[in-house]
Structures are given as structure tokens and as C-alpha cells.
Amino acid sequence: MTLPKSLQNREFRSTRWGVLSERLIVISLALCATATVLITIGIIYMLITQSAGFFRSDAVTMSGFLTDTEWTALQSKDLAQAKFGIMPLLSGTFRVTLIAMIISLPLGLITAIYLSEFASAKIRSWLKPTLEIIAGVPTVVLGYFAILVISPSLQLFSDGAFSTFNATSAGIAVGILCLPMVCSLSEDAMRAVPRSLREGAYGLGCTPFETSVKVVVPAALSGIISAFLLAFSRAIGETMVVALAAGTLPTMTLDPTQQAQTMTGFIVEMIKSESEYGTVQYYSLYAVAVTLFTITFLMTLVGQIIRRRFKESYQ
Amino acid sequence: MSSMPDAIVKQDAKYLADNARRRKRFSLWFYFLCVAIALISVVILIFLMASIWSQGHSRLSSDLLTRSHSELEIERSGMWPSILGSLFVCGTCAVVALPLGVGTAVFLEEFQPTNKLLRWIHGFVQLNISNLAGVPSIVYGLLGLTVFVYMFNVFGQIRVNESAGMEIMGYKHFYQVLTLEPGHVVFVPQSDPTKRQTTFDEPFQAVDPDGNSIEISIWTPGTPKPSDPAIRRQTVRAGAIGGTITERSWYYFRLPFDKSFLSAGLTLALVILPIIIISSQESLRGVPSSLREASMGLGATTWQTVRDVCLPAALPGIMTGAILAMGRAIGEAAPILVVMGAAVAKSTGPKHLMDDAVTMPVLIFNWAGRQQDEFKELSAAAIIVLLVVLLLLNSTAIYIRHHVQKAQS
Amino acid sequence: MFLQITSRPMPLDRKRAIGCLALVSSLLVGMVGCGSKSESTSTETAGESNTAVAASNLTGTIKINGSSTVQPIANAVKEEFAKLYPDVTVSVDGKGTGNGFKMFQDKETDISDASRPIKPGEFEACKENGVEFIEIPVAYDGLTIVIHPKNDWVDTLTVDQLKKMFVGGDAAKKWSDVDPSWPDETIEIFAPGTGSGTYDYFREVVIGKSEDALRSDMSLSEDDNVLVDGVAGNPYAIGFFGVAYYEESKDKLKAAKIVNPKDEQAYLPTPENIASGAYAPFSRPLFIYVSTASLPRAEVATFVSYFLENAPNLCERVGYVRLPEEIMQRAMNNLDAENVGTHYIDAEGNSRSGAVADIYQPENLTK
């Protein structure tokens, strides 16, 4: 057993070039990471500079923007008659979102409980892909579903009380959209709960229901809350469904049978619209985008922070 | 020693039994509720598919896959250009987002910072990425509009007859002149780039379709008009005006990008970048650190470790994430509406980098809103095509994950 | 790109395009008219060509934006044009008349579609930016007021009734506010966006010259299909848009008869009534505006000539009404002679209004 030639020669590669290329690679990878920061800066810069065109206008006041209850940027060609109060758009957004949450939170949570606590491996292997397929359905398809199926059915069952475009059908479609997200994030949170807790509960004579609802869910609560928040911000930012199904009239009401233009719906409508570029009305879309961005950003931020806290607690 | 508390000593056996039975029953009900609700999602999916299938299956024909949108022959409209368009847009998106996303994930996961400031920056970048994942896609659309389509107007505005922005490569300017032969034009290389049009009174040199130089003669009205088509093709009327046209190679490149598939692809890349980063990070995190130590212990540098050990081990996970992200990109409509507009009457796929395109979701959006029943059905049929594509993508992802889980266990 | 040598019948030269086109286009029009879409049916014109149709080697890109009402016509023309000239890219968008003119002024488009004549302000802006154009009417549209098919109380509408419904802050909220015999239900209104020529035209008819806006609690959408769906979904809804969209959705909607203020008779927006002018005051011409800076480009010249030749037939296929031969002839003359300017604004900068046959006269042309 003689020493192999390659070890006798001991001709090793010089490490100098390696060190240099390593540096270059690290720098280029760091640049990749910087890109994400640049994107955030880009978004904020764009929103600020473009919405300045709106907020600088004499027709607009900050307090009016935040408190007025009429939004007629698309309806009023004449700036003097235009009303810029974000409240109706917010109300539309929250109406749709609320309906979506009423659908997706309980359904998503209970499905998650089922998946993590009860379902056999075989059922899981069917149910999980199904949920993933729903998660992968393009939102424009769900929008189509909303105007083609949900809205007519609602009108049929309510004897015409719902208008063609209404907050409910959009909300239901958005709810379907959020369901897989709520479900998979909550399930992750519940699976992270250590087995020992469940064993402890069963050991005390708890039924499966009591174990899951009184032990597992509270233990995973922060994760579940963060799932809710993330789904909430997803619902707020959802665009195509509301553009197709929620209607184009900003309304300040609680009636879910009525049209409800949302912030995203307004942005799409304004982009598609014939309103002239450069007008205050046009720039108002950036003011709406700022509001939208701020709300979703805060939601996600809080959701992320809660999620991180929770993750650390079991590691 | 204290005696046992009363609560334990004075147990009512009947109550206990009832209580246990009640709780068990309740638990059973809850189980059924769970099953029922979990089934709801399956029912929704089946209902969705069924309603779309019943609307659209009659329109699934070769016309749908091979022809383009038509206002005049609605019943024979198709989605071929939109399939090409989606391919190009998502291709661009993948080419940009994948390396960028995986690179960022590698940087964040494998090159852990050593000092406090860097660690803070690291955490900030991390949080920032999670937040970017929550930004509505329409906001990315607006960003794409400002950054890619107009580029803050830094490179000038694109104006017909005047300015094509800052052209960089892949273009040749010609004057296009109508000849005496109807429908036929000859091309004269543009010598002076500032001159947008020119008048021809003297015989001149032009290029034929093969790029060969040909002599073009002038016909003055009043003199006998040549009748041989071959001669007429090489003859123009005195005073004929040549307007500029640009021959664009496929790699035609200019700034700003304007409403091109490139802009749309880059915008979509922004949308899916956070998703790719997060999923790649998760799969890198799944690589056991013992492998890293082993590689480092053998004298590999961090990058060599990443290249030879971590990336290959994390590849299935990264690919799954990337495929799911691409599924999102293919189905995304809002940012594309903002960046490229809602026009769908394009009969081909993009011909050069700066060409616009129609994508499947935008076509569906357009068709779904139309009045004619044909369009409504076509849109359902287009949805079926899109869903089949997505289903293929998703099942690939699920297959990869399943396969790897098995191999690793 | 320049690969095919062809012998497709086409005009020789922009200035004389019309003359040459007379032969060619009669053939093309005939071809389109008889519904034969096969390219092989087109044969050579006498002596001009001896081969069957092959693709032309004409190339280039033409950008069109503007009215969504005109868009179907432009799309139809584009579609037929593309069969003959496959290398010419025509992009047609429908951002609305107002936005179309905005882009036209900024030299972003070659051709602007318009569902109303250019306004003095837009005309001024064009002049300032050095944009000259030729105004070409392409079709008649009957702006159609639509109601739900279940709406059995409205048969005819007068301009005054529309005014009650559409104008001002004290506009009728309920049908019974307009006419006490009508139901006590809220009116839901669907209308085209404020940048559209249709909105402008409607406003001008019911309000007049003043700059007042229509009521602000209407559902507006740039997408006329949304309006159709909106009205079709609510028995108490009303809306208006171009007749083409009504033609597409006749089974879902009902058009209201409009009382002509002159003869007090109510008319439906049928092609005959629109063409004869009986459907007043809501019948209107649609236009394209062509930048003269683009006309020297062979592809634009060819396209515009083709547009003019084929507009009467194609506009009928997408639901509009053809203009009289005589007006089309004047348009051709304007194109041929490159008569720039608009007929709808007088020398003092005031807009003219009236029937297109009266206004679209050479003596009214203002540069």
C-alpha cells in the first residue's frame, strides 16, 4: 500500500486565486441581497414622488384625504367638484376583506387543525395538494368565478337583492384565495408545537377536541395570529378579483350587497381609465397606493415580528 | 400530611361518567366538523373546475391553441400569441429572479455576518424581504411602470416619428419608399440619422430583401409608365417620399424599455423575487450544518462549500419553490395590466426584446368581460389551458418534493 | 424582415394613393363585403399584377390610441390589414378620446381615435407641440341609453328626463323622482369614464356647453362591457354607451327610445334611424385623427388609405353605421390633398356643433 502519486507530488492549487474569486463571489452575492433593499427604496421613492403630485394640489388637504367620506376621482372630471376622501375606498376594501376573513379564517383554521391533529397520512397526501392547487389558481380565474358563478347565485338566492357587482361575491372569492394561506401557515404553527404538550394533555384525560382547541391552538396562537395578519394583508392587496367583481363605485356603507370599490380596484380602474395623465385625479392613484402600501406593510411587519417571536420560543 | 381535598374525595361517579361521555361525544362532533370543513375546500375546487369546464370545454379546439384574438371572427379566436407572450414574460422573469433570488438566499443563509453592524444589516434585509413578500402585486406594477417603462424619463420619451428613446443595439434605419408596383416598397439605408424623411428625385441605390444593392430609377409623371412588374418594383415616382422605418433584430435594445415584454417580465421578477428568496432560504436552512462543517473541515472555502455541498443538497427545495413562484408569475395579471396595458389584439408573439406581448391572464381578463357568449366561453377555455399549465407545474413541484422527501428519509 | 418580394395591388404613392386605390380597394372591399376571408380569393387587378395575393414587404409599426368606442372599428381594420401586410405591426389601444389626444399631442401615437371632435384646448395643444393632423370621420354611432329588459315602465325617454337623472347634485335618486308613475326604487347608473368621448358627448347633449359634470355617484368604467354587465344585473339600472356594445348584448339589455326634440317622435338606435339623423340628439360621428408627420411613412399612408376604404363595411360588421358616400369622399379628398386642421373649431377657437354632413365641409376647415 504505497502512497498514491497525487499525495507524493503534493502539488496543491494555489489558494490566492481562490481567495480573490471568493471575494468577487461574495461581493456579487451581496449585491443580489442589496437589490431587495433597492426595491423597497424604489417603491417608497416612487410612491412619495408620484403622490406629491396629488398632495401638493390646492384641491387636496391631508385631513380631507383622511376623513372625507366621498371619493369621486374617477367621476369628476372637473377638479373643483372632485372629492378626495379615502374613507369610501377604505370602507370598500375592509368590507371585502372582512367577508374574505369571515370565510377564510374559520375554514382555514379548522382545516389546519384537522390536518395537523386528526388527518391520516393518506388524507393529508390528498388534501394538501388540493389546497396547494387552490393557492395556485390565478386570481383572475377566481375573479371570473366570482362574476360567473358566485354573483349570479347570490342574486338567485336573494331574489335580486345583490347588485351585479357586490362586495360579497368579491369577498367570497378573496376568501377562497386566502384559505390555503391561512391553513398552511396555521398548520405550520401547530406542527411546531412539541409533541410533549399533546402527550401531556392526553395524559390528563383530555379528548382530542380539548387537546387541539385548549392546548395546541393556544400554544400556536402567535403563529396563527401571524397567519391571520398575513392573510389579511394579502386580502387587502388582492387586485384582480375585486377589479372584476366588486364594482367601480366607491361607497361608504356597510351593506355587503352593494358595490364596493376597493383601493386596488380603484388603482386598476384609474390605470385603465380615460382620465388624463398628469391631473390631480390621476395622481390620486398614487395617494391610494401609498395608503395601500402603508397598511399592508404594517400588517406584514407585525405578522412577521409575531412569527419570529413565536419561532424562537420553541427553538 | 394534609388530607386529600374534598374535590377529589367527593367525586360523583355518575357525573364523571356523564361528563366523560359528553366530552367524548363533543369531541366526535368536532372531528366530523373538521372533516366536513376540510372537505369544503375540495368541494370548492371541484365546483370551480366543473363550472369552468362546462363553460369552456366546447371551445377547446386547435383554433384556440393556434390562432390569435379576432374581433371579426370571434368563434375562431385563439390564444396562441398569449401563450407565446406568457412564455416570454415568464422566461424573462425566471432568468432575472432565479439567480437574483437564489444569490440573495445564499448570501443571507451561508455568509453569516461576523460583526454587530453587519448582523443588524443582515436582520434588516431579512425583515425587508419578508415585507416585500406582502406588498400587493399592483404596487410592483406601479414600480415597474415608473422604473422600467419610463425609467423616470431619464433616457427621453419615446415619440413616434421623432424619438425611439436611446437605441443601443440591434437596429438599422431605412427609408421606406413605395414603388410603382403596388404593395411593394424599397429600402434605402438612412445616412443622416436626424433626417426623418427624404425625397427622391434622382436615381438612387437601395437594398433588396437579400441586402444586395439595387439601382432604383425614377419615373416622372407624364412620361410613359413602365408596365413590367419587375421594372416597376425598381422604379419610384419622382418626388416620392421615404419615411423612416427601423429594422429590428431580435436583440434590439433601447432605453427606456417602454411597454415591452421585458418591462413586464422584470416587473414580475420583482413580484416573485421575495417568494424565491424565502423558499430558497428555507431549503438551504434544511441542509444539515454537519455537511457544511465536513466540507469546511476538508479545506473548502465557504463558496466552495455552497457550490459543491449546500446548493446540490438544497436544489430540490429551491426548484420546488421556484416552480411554485413561476406558477404565481404565470397567473399574475394586475402588474401586467399596469405595465403593458390591457390590449389583446396582437397576432404574434414578441419579435424583439422591446416588443409588447399579450399574456394569458390578461387575455382571460379581457375575454371574461366581453359580452359575446363566444368570448365568455373562450375565456373559460383559456382558463382551462392556463390551469392545465399550472397543474403541470404544481404537480412537478409536488413530485420533486415527494421524491426528495423519500430519498432523504 | 424584408424577405418577400410581392405584387400585391397597392397605391404607388401617398399623394396619389386614393386614385390608385380606387381600383384596388373596390376589390378588397368586395372581398370583405362578400364575407370571403380567404386570401386566395383575391386576384390581380387588371394589369397591375399577375400573381395571386402574397404578403407585401411593407413593414413598420403604427401606434393608435384613443376612444374605446372607435377601438372596435380600428381593431377590425387592423385585423384585415394584417392579412395583407403581415410585417406591419399595428397596435390599437383604447384609453379614451381625451387620453388619446393627450398622447397624440405628445407625439406618442400616429393616429388618434375619437368619439367626439377635437376640443379647442386639445387643438391648441397640438398646435403648440407642432402636431398637425387630418380629421377623418369614419362611422356613425348612436349613443344608446340602455335599461334592463325587465324594465317595463320606460319606453321612451326625453332629454329632459335624462337631465333629471344624470345632472347635478339634486339629480333624481329614484325612478319615481323622474316620473311619479315609475317605481319607487333607486336608480343605479353605469356610464363610461370621464375621459371618454362618449361621456363628453352625452354631457354636452344633456347639459349643453357649460363645463358642469354629470352626477358623481355613477359607476364609471372605461370598459363598456362592465357597463353592460352592470345594467344587465339590476332591473333598476340605466346606462349608456356606443351602439356597437348594445348590438353585442341585445339579448341582455333593452334600448330606450329617444324622443327627437325636433319632430317629437321617439326612435330606436337602429342603423336607419342613426344614418338618417332621426335618432337625435344621440347620433354622432366617430373620427380618426392622423398625424401628418406620420403620413410620409409608407406603412401609415397605406394603413390610413385602407382604413378609409374599408371603414364603411367594417364598421357595420362591428355594429356601427356607415357614413354617406359623400362624406367619405370629402375625407378622401382631405387625405389626398393633406388638408390639415379640424372642421369643428372655427377661426375664433369656438367649437362648432351640428350634423356631420353640414360641418364636415371644406370651407369649415380651420388650420
Add this chain to the structure above:
Amino acid sequence: MSSVTPAIDSEQNSDALPDQTLIHIEKLNAWYGDFQAIHDLSLDIPKHKVTAFIGPSGCGKSTLLKWINRMNDVVPGARAKGRLAITGDASNDHVEIDVLDPGLDVVGLRRKVGIVFQKPNPFPKSIYDNVAFGPRLHMKTSKSELDELVEWSLQKAAVWDEVKDRLHGPALGLSGGQQQRLCIARAIAVGPEVLLMDEPCSALDPSSTLAIEDLIFELRTQYTIVIVTHNMQQASRCSDKTAFFFEGRLIEAGPTEQVFTRPQQKQTDDYVRGKFG
């Protein structure tokens, strides 16, 4: 960095030679963040011997081991002060390496100082690729040279006979003991002078442990081996020198026999008798 190490293929019995110090540690202090893991530690590790580090958990023995080839570089907040040098000898032209030098070529160091971990950690590749991993990184070798090298390494690690028929099969398909020997083969394929072993047998069953111990005994003729172990019998069975650590300090170091039979310190005595730990 090319050097000739004739020592590696010398088959002479190292027991016959006087101790030569290969690794020289003087007043080493090491920290993780604010926690000081090693206090003022001085120790000489002899060449071509097996040195065992023993002591209760958290006593700093693994930390020291990982400092020898700077594996602690990747641990955030880890730092060390003092002197840790790998000294050359007369027959070897390499100069002394100051391990703690921040500018040190860590790659070169780790090539000289291989490491084997507690849990067998083969890469999820084939057996062949596992062994060839290091050589491919560091050397220019032809295919035949690489084959030869892989065979040699596997033979050295006493696992060749078991795997020679499935060299291109997955390494993860081997048993735990085979995997660990594969890891040793992988470490010696780059021709190191020192092999660090961090509790190499603690995750293995008794028969695999025995095989590894035999292997260690074999290998010490050509390599300087440092082994961290919890297992007192193991230390006494296969090491030449033993160092006992307690709470980050070196309590006692000396020939194995002496440490186990005649410890100088009471703590050592208590520990080797199993009174705590």
C-alpha cells in the same frame, strides 16, 4: 504551498522515537461572545501520537479542538487569544504556522489539519465522490490518479473491502460505522498531517466503535491524531497522551497510562474514577 512530507509514508514505529512536538499551545484564551470557554491553556501535542482530550461536557475540549483548524471561524462571536502554532520539523520545509493569525490561509491549514466529527456526515453523493471531494478541490489530478487516491484512502480507512463493489452507490446507504470510516477516508484523502476527531465513536454501536478504535491505532503511525472523547476506556485504550480539561482549564496532561493510573490532581482522579462527569 508545496511541501514534501516524507513522514507520511514512513512505516517506522513512532513509539520508538522520542516525542516531537507538532502543535504547540501557549496561554490560549478563547471566548464565545462574552463567555470565556478556555482559560490560559498551554499544551504540547506530540507528533505521530494519539492525544486524547477528556473532561466533562462544556469543559472546552471541543472548543480547543475546533480552534486547531479554525473551524470556529464560522461561529459568530468566537475569538481566541494566545499562541497556537503548528511547528515544523527539520525534515519538513514548512515553516511554523501561527494558527490564530487572522491573515492565515485557512484553506491551507485545514488541508493539513483534517477533522472528523461526532456524527458521521457523508455528503449525499456517491462513496467515490465523497472521498474525491477534497482532492478535487485542492489538487490537479488525472482520473487514474484520483482512482488510485480514492482506493488508497478507503484502504487506509479500512473500509475498502466493504465498499469496493459499490463505489458509485450513495454514501448514505452505508451503516453508521462504515460512514464514519468513510469520513476518515475523506479526511485523509487530502494528505493531512493532523487528524482531529471530535468524539468519533459516540454515535456508533460498540462493534463499529471497536473498528474505529483499531483504525485510530493503525493511523497514528502516519498521522498526528487528536481525539476528543467522553469515553474513558476509549481514551485509555487508544491514546498515547491524555489531557484532562475542567471548566475551560487544562488540569492535567501526560502519558495516558500515568493520567489514568497515577493522576497528579485530585480532580483528575475523581473524574477518571467516575465520581463526576
